Amino acid sequence: MVKLKSEDILHLKKILQENKNILFLCHHNADPDAIGAAVALKYLADVLNRSEDKNLKISADSISKLSKNVLEEIEEDVEVVQYPKLLDVVFFVDTSNLNQVKINTQDLKDSILVVVDHHKRTDLLDLCTLSIVDEGATSTCEIVSQIFREMGIYPPKKIRIGLLSGILYDTKHLKLAREETFQIIAWLIKGINFQKVLSLLTQEMDESKRIAHLKACSRMELREVGGYIVALSYVSSYEASCAKTIVSIGADVSFVVAVRKREREIRVSGRCRKSLSKKIHMGEIMEEVAKRLGGKGGGHREAAGLNAKYDKSRSKDEVIKEVLNLCYEVFKEKVLGG
Numbered sequence: 358m359v360k361l362k363s364e365d366i367l368h369l370k371k372i373l374q375e376n377k378n379i380l381f382l383c384h385h386n387a388d389p390d391a392i393g394a395a396v397a398l399k400y401l402a403d404v405l406n407r408s409e410d411k412n413l414k415i416s417a418d419s420i421s422k423l424s425k426n427v428l429e430e431i432e433e434d435v436e437v438v439q440y441p442k443l444l445d446v447v448f449f450v451d452t453s454n455l456n457q458v459k460i461n462t463q464d465l466k467d468s469i470l471v472v473v474d475h476h477k478r479t480d481l482l483d484l485c486t487l488s489i490v491d492e493g494a495t496s497t498c499e500i501v502s503q504i505f506r507e508m509g510i511y512p513p514k515k516i517r518i519g520l521l522s523g524i525l526y527d528t529k530h531l532k533l534a535r536e537e538t539f540q541i542i543a544w545l546i547k548g549i550n551f552q553k554v555l556s557l558l559t560q561e562m563d564e565s566k567r568i569a570h571l572k573a574c575s576r577m578e579l580r581e582v583g584g585y586i587v588a589l590s591y592v593s594s595y596e597a598s599c600a601k602t603i604v605s606i607g608a609d610v611s612f613v614v615a616v617r618k619r620e621r622e623i624r625v626s627g628r629c630r631k632s633l634s635k636k637i638h639m640g641e642i643m644e645e646v647a648k649r650l651g652g653k654g655g656g657h658r659e660a661a662g663l664n665a666k667y668d669k670s671r672s673k674d675e676v677i678k679e680v681l682n683l684c685y686e687v688f689k690e691k692v693l694g695g
Contacts, residue, residue, distance in 0.1 A: 359491050359493075359494050359499055359500050359502075359503040359537065359541075360491050360493065361489065361491070361500070361503055361504065361507055363507075365487060365489050366504065366507045366508065368487050369471070369487060369489065369504065370405060370508065372446060372469060372471065372486075372487065373401060373402045373405040373406060374405045374406055375406075376406070376445050376446045376469065377406050377408040377410065377411040377412060377413075377445075378411075378412045378444040378445040378446065379399075379402050379412070379413050379414070379444055379445065379446040379447075379448065380414050380415075380416055380441065380442075380443060380444040380446070380447045380448065380468075381395040381398055381399055381413075381414065381415045381416070381448045381450050382395075382416055382417070382441070382447055382448060382449055382450060382452065382458055382460070383395050383415065383416070383417035383420070383435070383450050383451060383452065383458075384417070384451060384452040384457035384458060385417070385418055385419055385457055385458070385459075386417075386419045386420065386421050387417040387419070387420040387421065387424055387435070387451075388421050388423065388424060388451075388523075388526060388527075389421070389423050389424050389427050389519075389522045389523045389525075389526040389527075389557075389558065390451050390496045390497050390498050390523035390524075390526050390527040391417070391424075391450055391451035391452070391497065391523070392415075392417075392420065392424040392427055392428060392435065392519065392522075392523070393427065393498045393501075393519035393520050393521075393522050393523030393524075394450050394451055394473065394496075394497040394498045394500070394501045394520070394523055395415045395435075395448070395450045395451075396415065396428075396431065396433050396516060396519045397498070397501045397502075397505070397512060397516050397519060397520050398448060398450065398473065398501060399413050399414075399415055400512060400513075400516050401504070401505065401508075401510065401512075404510065412444060414436055414441070414444070415433075415434075415435045415436065416435065416436040416437075416438060416441040417435055417436075417437060417458075418437065418438065418439045418458070418459045419437060420435055420437060422560060423526065423557070423558055423560065426557045426558070426560070427518070427519060427522045427557050427558075430515075430518060430557055431515040431516070431518050431519050432515065433515075433519070439459040440459055440460060440461055441460065443460065443461070443464045443465065443467070443468050444468065445468060445469065446468060446469045446470075446471065447465065447468045447469070447470050447471070448471045448472070448473060449470070449471070449472040449473070449474065449481065449485075450473055450474070450497060451473075451474055451475070451476075451497040452472070452474060452481075453472075453474055453476035453477065453478075453479050453481060453655045453656070454479045454480075454481050454653040454654070454655055455481060455653060456647075456652060456653035456654075456663070456664035456665075457653075457664065465484065469486050470484055470485040470486055471485055471486060471487045471488070471489075472485050472487075472488045472489070472490060473489045473490075473497060473500060473501065473504075474488075474489075474490050474497055474500075475490065475491055475492060475493075475494040475495070475496060475497050475499070475500055475527075476490075476492065476640065476655055476656055476657060477492055477638070477640035477641065477644070477655050477656065477657070477661075478490055478492070479644070479653070479655050489504070495524065495527055495528045495533055495534060495535060495538050496523050496524050496526070496527035496528065497523065497527075498519075498520045498521075498522075498523030498524045498527070499524055499537075499538060499541055501520060502520050502524075502541045502544070502545060503541065506541075506544065514548055514549060517545045517546070517547075517549060518549060518554060518557075520545055521542065521545050521546065521549065521551075521554050522554055522557055522558060524538060524541070524542065524545075525554060525555065525558055526558055530555065530558070565594070565595075566595050566598060569592045569593070569594055569595040569598070569599055570595070570598065570599055570602050572592055573590045573591070573592045573596075573599035573600075573602070573603060573613055574590070574602070574603065574606070576590045576591060576592075577589070577590045577603065578590070578681075579608070580685060582685075582688070582689045582692055582693070583689075583692040583693055585609040585610060585633060585692065586607065586608050586609045586610075587608070587609065587610050587611075587612075587685055587688060588603045588604075588608035588610070588611040588612070589611075589612050589613075589681040589684065589685060590603065590611070590612075590613050590614075590681075591613060591614040591615065591616070591677045591681070592613060592614075592615055593615060593617075594615060595615075596613040596614065596615040596624055596625065596626040596662075597613075597626040597660075597662060599611075599613045599626070600612065600613040600626040600627060600628040600660075601626075601628050601660070603628070604628045604629065604630060609629060609630050609633050610627065610628070610629040610630070610633060610639075610688060611627065611628050611629075612625060612626075612627050612681060612684035612685070612688075613625070613626050613627075614677050614680050614681055614684075616667055616673050616676055616677060617667070618667065618669060618673065620667075621666060621667045621668075621669060622664060622665070622666065622667055623650065623652070623663075623664070623665045623666070623667045623676065623680060624662065624663070624664055625643065625646065625654070625662060625663045625680060625684065626660075626661075626662045627639045627642060627643055627656075627660070627661050627662065627684065628659065628660050629658075629659055630659075631659060634658040634659045636692065637658075637688070637691045637692060638658045638691075639656055639657065639658060639659060639660060639661035640654075640655045640656040640657055640658065640661040641691070642661065642684070642687050642688055642691055643655060643656055643661035643662055643663045644661075644663075645687050646663055646680075646683055646684055646687050647663035647664070647665060649683060649687075650663070650665035650680065650683070651665055651666065652664050652665025652666065653665075
């Protein structure tokens with residue numbers, strides 16, 4: 358079962374009851390898990406706080422197409438903006454480090470900070486008044502659903518659709534579900550058409566994404582260490598999806614770099630096979646690579662990523678080569694050292 362401390366539930370309830378200005382912040386390209394959890398937490402805040410002049414907002418610098426499907430279905434809005442105005446309380450939802458959001462970090466000192474997440478713990482937690490994090494949970498929506506259960510609050514249908522969408526998305530349509538996941542789904546699904554929820558998470562890949570996948574595969578360099586096939590590649594966008602595809606077609610582990618000159622940002626996504634994840638933790642690898650690049654990284658055992666600053670004085674090709682070599686070296690250290 359999702360591991361929640363009774364004192365954390367009471368603390369969360371107190372924060373939501375006593376504060377009427379709350380921002381629920383999601384990571385870049387917010388996926389259905391982030392959106393579903395944020396929408397549910399916003400509803401919980403609305404229920405628990407009796408003020409008539411509440412200001413409850415959900416914000417992300419971008420959201421995925423699947424998340425837009427979910428938001429349209431449940432008739433919810435998300436503020437899509439970089440550097441949103443921070444409110445009295447800021448929730449980091451499905452967000453494990455500050456590099457995943459575009460905010461004025463200096464302003465955080467004026468807010469009560471809360472993180473609700475299921476990724477590997479990072480130093481973000483040191484900044485927070487309250488952290489509800491369970492790395493064993495399959496999704497943040499699973500954690501939020503359990504929060505509702507612990508508080509004895511049964512959410513309305515639209516909120517439950519959002520939570521179910523997040524759970525289905527992060528479990529890869531239940532492929533990664535645990536026994537506890539099905540128990541939560543059974544609690545949420547009353548009066549909901551399961552096929553309808555699945556349809557929200559299905560869409561044909563658009564042309565730009567297909568081209569990115571093809572480019573990633575055509576540029577792929579293969580190396581081998583410890584009997585594992587390591588694939589290294591680069592694209593301009595969709596690096597996470599490309600990394601996933603490369604593993605699906607045969608690599609044991611993949612690292613895909615995207616250098617964004619306009620944003621002066623380096624992004625890396627790493628994926629590995631489930632069998633390999635028993636030996637290494639991709640979140641730890643990305644965290645270590647990010648540290649050496651002066652950035653921030655983290656994630657799950659099988660899927661992780663990082664963000665770091667890009668020095669425009671250096672050539673893009675040089676940076677890509679350096680970052681991919683660094684990913685390979687850290688992976689090699691973990692495999693041979695583990």
